Amino acid sequence: GESVGLHLPTLSVQEGDNSIINCAYSNSASDYFIWYKQESGKGPQFIIDIRSNMDKRQGQRVTVLLNKTVKHLSLQIAATQPGDSAVYFCAETAGNQFYFGTGTSLTVIP
Amino acid sequence: EPEVTQTPSHQVTQMGQEVILRCVPISNHLYFYWYRQILGQKVEFLVSFYNNEISEKSEIFDDQFSVERPDGSNFTLKIRSTKLEDSAMYFCASNSDQGNGYTFGSGTRLTVV
Numbered sequence: 172g173e174s175v176g177l178h179l180p181t182l183s184v185q186e187g188d189n190s191i192i193n194c195a196y197s198n199s200a201s202d203y204f205i206w207y208k209q210e211s212g213k214g215p216q217f218i219i220d221i222r223s224n225m226d227k228r229q230g231q232r233v234t235v236l237l238n239k240t241v242k243h244l245s246l247q248i249a250a251t252q253p254g255d256s257a258v259y260f261c262a263e264t265a266g267n268q269f270y271f272g273t274g275t276s277l278t279v280i281p
Numbered sequence: 282e283p284e285v286t287q288t289p290s291h292q293v294t295q296m297g298q299e300v301i302l303r304c305v306p307i308s309n310h311l312y313f314y315w316y317r318q319i320l321g322q323k324v325e326f327l328v329s330f331y332n333n334e335i336s337e338k339s340e341i342f343d344d345q346f347s348v349e350r351p352d353g354s355n356f357t358l359k360i361r362s363t364k365l366e367d368s369a370m371y372f373c374a375s376n377s378d379q380g381n382g383y384t385f386g387s388g389t390r391l392t393v394v
Binding site for chain 1: 285287314324326336337372379381383384386387
């Protein structure tokens with residue numbers, strides 16, 4: 172089956188620094204990717220998405236990079252804030268259902 | 282901003298009992314999903330639902346599980362004869378277009394004792 176995993180289970184950054192969260196996926200047929208943020212006790216919250224015909228997409232303070240050659244996805248958060256502390260999941264799909272990674276826990280140090 | 286609403290937020294049930302988890306998707310959405318997340322583990326797909334029928338289901342979604350859209354607003358997940366290992370957060374999600382990301386609800390924490 173599909174495998175979506177994250178390189179680092181935890182990440183600590185100083186407030187104001189930039190954060191980079193990485194994700195590897197194994198299904199070369201996946202054509203749509205999403206980064207979700209999950210705060211404690213809450214459901215996953217959509218952050219940003221990217222389709223396989225793109226290699227970069229920017230949102231407000233966030234950028235997603237897609238490297239299809241090595242099946243790698245990253246989320247960059249600029250000027251990380253305490254409110255960014257959460258678990259971040261990448262999810263990928265080649266059709267209807269999404270496959271989620273195990274998540275990276277981001278802690279922002281004030 | 283439109284939300285997916287799930288009730289109850291926490292359900293405790295005895296092993297062997299049946300539970301129904303309820304969801305109200307966003308009103309103009311057409312695709313509905315159930316996912317679960319066992320504590321400390323990743324979010325896992327259970328089932329997708331479109332046009333009043335299941336469109337896809339995972340290996341987890343066996344005969345113990347069923348889904349229903351009993352009216353124009355609710356989308357339910359029924360778990361029969363619950364087991365200890367069914368304890369998890371259950372998330373409902375919906376979207377308007379199969380090719381787009383979902384909006385998730387806040388989840389129901391199911392505890393089977």
